[in-house]
Amino acid sequence: MKLLRYQDKSGHVHLGAQHADGKVTLVEGELLGKHHDTGKPADVHELLAPIEPRDIICIGLNYRKHAAEGGQPIPEFPVVFMKNSGTLQDPGKPIILPRTLTSDSVDYECELAVIIGKPCYNVKRDEALSYVLGYTCANDVSARDWQMKYGGTQWCRGKTFATFCPLGPVITTADEIPNPNALAIKTVLNGQVMQDWNTNDMIFDVPTLIEFLSGSTKLAAGTVILTGTPHGVGGARKPPVFLQPGDTVSIEIEKIGTLTNPVVAEAH
DSSP states (O other), X not given: OXXXXXXXXXXOEEEEEEOTTSOEEEEEEOXXXXXXXXXXXXXXXXXXXXXXXXOEEEEESOBHHHHHHTTOOOOSSOEEEEEOGGGEEOXXXXXXXXXXXXXXXXXOOEEEEEEEOSOEESOOGGGGGGGEEEEEEEEOOEEHHHHHTSSTTOSHHHHOSTTOEEEEEEEEEGGGOSOTTSOEEEEEETTEEEXXXXXXXXXXXHHHHHHHHTTTSEXXXXXXXXXXXXXXXXXXXXXXXXXXXXXXXXXEETTTEEEEXXXXXXXX
């Protein structure tokens, strides 16, 4: 099933199921609990991010060719950082380039996002996927100057500006993606393909990440894990390609769909 969240014309938030013909029907119940497709047409007025995450845990340098393009060694353990809930952005709404804490080096990163569906603690690798509700597209938007130069050696400052975590458009449930490490993934910027690879290039695959992140650590239901980006990011290009006002950036992942956001500058 492809699950989504939306507002109706009255502003009420609902769950929906997207079907192969593009139609959406109303889903009753809880995203992280029991739910069922009613088959009734959904009154979709505005599409929302498919989940409001409990936590957003991110993995850096998790594709072999991406590590290589940045001249970084293959990490021995997953590289972990966090985004706060204020980074969440809906499909179709703008990525806002920061101007109060100014950055002119804002980059795109297509990523497979994993949605944890039930509490997760010391989970073994061979059981890890049974804790997954589903998968969605993510854009790990990154201000490279704040990430690398001004963030006190930590990545979080450059990764945590408002709107820097678009998610969507749907959650494809885990039963439809038995192997999350066999998916085509790409970024398209203003119609030009910038990243075009496969999740099979992950250094630490999804089960390994869940085992590692839940080790001596409690992951709540509703936790979203961003699993890293493949090569082709703007900051590694010569010359660099960074997001500009007026751009449109899309993240496409096989079996999930396309997450598209325009780009604007923060109002002063």
